[in-house]
Amino acid sequence: MAESTAETQLAPELYLNRELSWLEFNYRVLAQALDEHTPLLEQAKFSAIFSNNLDEFFMVRVASLKSQIDAGVSSLSDDGLTAQQQLQAIRSKLRPLLEMQQQHYRHSLKSHLSDYGVHLTDYANLNGPQRDWLNAYFQSAIFPVLTPLAVDPSHPFPFISNLSLNVAALVRDPDTGQQEFARVKVPQKNLPRFVQIPPHLSGKQPEAVYTAVPLEQVVAFNLGLLFPGMHVEGHYFFRVTRDADLELRDLEADDLMEALEEGLRKRRRGGEVVRLEVADEMPEAVVQLLMEGTAVEAEDVYRINGPLGLDDLMSLLAIPLPQLKEKPHKGRTTPALARTQKSQLEDGSIKAEEFESIFSVIRRGDVLLHHPYDLFSTSVEEFLNQAADDPSVLAIKMTLYRTSKDSAVVAALIRAAENGKQVMALVELKARFDEDNNIQWAKQLEASGVHVVYGVLGLKTHTKILLVVRKEKERLNSYVHIGTGNYNSKTSSLYTDIGLLTARPEFGADLVELFNYLTGFSKQQSFRRLLVAPVTLRSRMEGLIRREIEHAQAGRGGHIRAKMNSLVDPSIIALLYEASQAGVMIELVVRGMCSLRPQLEGISDNIQVVSVIGRFLEHSRLFWFGNGGEPELFFGSADWMPRNLDRRVEAVAPVEDPKLRHQLEQVIDLYLNDTSAWHMDNQGKFSQRQLEGEQHLVQREMMRRWRGGLMA
Structure with a gap:
């Protein structure tokens, strides 16, 4: 099928390990947080991105290496390392980065934010009114959903869900003197990670802008209510990361969507634990109990000197202090499309005689787009919206790899189908961590009359292409968008991507044949312009x-x-x-x-x-x-x-x-x-x-x- 060159075998010393190279990249992300020139709330954002990246790295890449070891795979990486050696190198490289992140959070970010009235404080440092308010909040909003799970000979070690925050509680029975262990899961789904306390309770002058305590601390300092009659001797936080890579064998799946939905159910439960994060102060005996319960080795344990799961720092961007953030960026409508905006025609911003169809502009010449500097909404979405409503448009075909939850792109495809056009969407169900979202979109599109396909057997469809076929003067002309980024309005404002709108016939002919390759049994082996x-x-x-x-x-x-x-x-x-x-x-x-x-x-x-x-x-x-x-x-x-x-x-x-x-x-x-x-x-x-x-x-x-x- 493919014209592929036999893989060249480089000498190991000429090739850098990809996993360690990825950690170098994530360090560069962390460096943005550590840079004093980065606005404070943006520092929090980059620290959150570092943590989120790392979670996915463990769920996929580290999990893959551990699977190789479990399967007895003896092959070496291109740089000559075994899977075990790579895991050891990852741990060695990662530990100082984690300490850098925590040092920054504890000693730089928190203290500098406090200068602006933003207090990320610990429960132990609260004043009386603040504690009273938090304790009341605990009883009304948290306590009813908590489920303490004991661990003893009659209660097996509970399942710990992927990336959940947990409290390991040590309690003692005052009658028998027996110490017991229990796990309490911190309920994160509908509760904020940082519980904000009303500013007027701070007692600080001037009044605090934002004061918050980590949710897990609110739970931990109210454990007495969960264990009445027992003495709470200690609490320690921990978190597990599980193998979340979805293995799908397309050739064995009669129904890819059904197979994916089953795989997603398994992922939500989670595979083997590949990382156990514990609070640095956790006693070794408790660590050993958790290791046995989660079936991990010592090299999978990471002691963290600070809060676990700092990806939740992203929520701090909602704090209304614009001076601590980057100035908002508002893209432009690319000048070539300035007179093609239907919304401006409708609100009177441009006169009817000044307006021109986006298709006429593209016919005159190619239009280059560079997001987020050029607005996605006034270019790609405008192109698709006009195609959906234009009576001369006969067909729309596009690939969807990742799209936003409130997608204007999907809405336009549905409207086009309702308007009687032939609409085909290739929805890549195997887009990692977006599988569930894409399954829901695929179902919604199908229910609206859109022809939905899932791509070529054995391949993931990652290409970003959109084809519009329009009848003009008794002939069919093709209009094309090709890009580097997903058809996603949210990420289009956060990612830099290139796109091209063109009516060049060779591009249109190539996309017609490429879509035939994607939807049918075509074995197309050459294209005019596309690679x-x-x-x-x-x-x-x-x-x-x-x-x-x-x-x-x-x-x-x-x-x-x-x-x-x-x-x-x-x-x-x-x-x-x-x-x-x-x-x-x-x-x-x-x-x-x-x-x-x-x-x-x-x-x-x-x-x-x-x-x-x-x-x-x-x-x-x-x-x-x-x-x-x-x-x-x-x-x-x-x-x-x-x-x-x-x-x-x-x-x-x-x-x-x-x-x-x-x-x-x-x-x-x-x-x-x-x-x-x-x-x-x-x-x-x-x-x-x-x-x-x-x-x-x-x-x-x-x-x-x-x-x-x-x-x-």
Whole structure:
């Protein structure tokens, strides 16, 4: 099926471990929290992202390594490590990062927030009125839903759900003197992690803006009500992380949705425990009891000197102190689409004679979109909304990988179907951690008359494509959107992504055939303009790199610039090493994992790798090849990873308009010259640039240029 190159086997010392490289990335996220120049509530946000990232890392990557050990798999990673050695290296690298995070929370974030009237305090430090209020809150809002579970010979160790916060309670019977152990689950589903106390009870002058106590402490200091007649001798917090990777064997599933729903039920219960987090002060005897109850080894236990589950710090962004946050960013309507907005026509902002259909604009020329600087709502959603309501539109086809819960995209598809159009949505049910959301959307779409398909057997459909077929003057014309990001209005304001609206016939013909490949039995093996995985993408990307090698060898220079989320594919890395040795200049912007080692003498001297972390999640993928003075630039949904090149359906498209290509070349320049970028050395370590003088931060510069129309 795929035109794939046999995987190149690199010498282990030329390849950096992907798991450790990922931890390096997550450290760069944490560094945003530790940076004193980051606004305080944004520091809390980045600390929360670090924790959330880590939870998923354990649920998927660490779980996979442990499964390899359990299955007796003896294969080595590309850098020559066994699964056990990787787990040991992960633990060694992670422990100082966790301590950094907790030090920052305890000694920096809390104290600096208190200067602004935001008090994240402990129950033990409350005054009398505050305690009285919290105790009353406990009895009315928390106590009725708690269920203490004893552990003794007649009560087996209870099941501990994934990522739940728990209290390990030690109580003593005053009559027998016997000490007992009980587990109390902290109810987090409908309660805030930080319980806010009315400001007027603070007794502070001036009055506090926000005072809150962690929910688990409210539970812990009221345990006496759960164990009347017993003496509570101690309480300690703990949390478990379980294997949450959904294994699906498509070939064995007669009904993929049914199989997924069953898998999700199992995930909610959770697989094996892969991490046990305990409060640092927990006695060893209690730790041993928890280890036995959750069936973990000592290397799976992490003692945490501070609150567990700091992902809940994200909720602090709701505190109404704008001076402690980044200034709100409001994207623009890209100038090319300024007169196409139906809402402005309806509210009188533009006159009827000034309005023009979005289709007429796209017919005149390609429209480049760069989110979040260009608004998703006035571009992609406007395109889809006009397609849903336009009587000349006959069909709409698109892929949905992740979409928001209140999706305007889904609403438009449903309205289009109700308007009698042929509507097809490929909903990727296997989008990790979005499976349940996508199942619900698939059911809703099907019930509304949309043709819903789930993709190609054995592959995950990750591509971001939208096709509109419109009847114009007795012929059918195709309008296309291709992007790097999901059709998700929420993440479109948080992630940087590239999109293209085009009416080029070759693009339309390619998408018609690609959708046939996705929905039918097509075995399409070539496309006019698109690079499609798993069919042509790998061979074309490798061919483009080889072409730069030929240019360099012929004295025409050789130059590659690329931006992506991850670079771990051994064959691509080997080719980049070969290109470097041939004299090709290679400049890479890699947000996350990078298994390539730059700046190795005689091997990768000509390769530079930088990483940019900012207020928006870098998500766009760009691939630029110098081509001897006639450059080509591509963008799309794929990273240089085996899964993207071989096991997913991806689409990467060329930018054929010279003006738009020049815009994106400017964007790549901004990334490579970002004065806050992290520079990677040949050992895989990243150090942040410390340049003197004027600072040039790519995301800030992009916001400025977009506001001023300088990139129009």
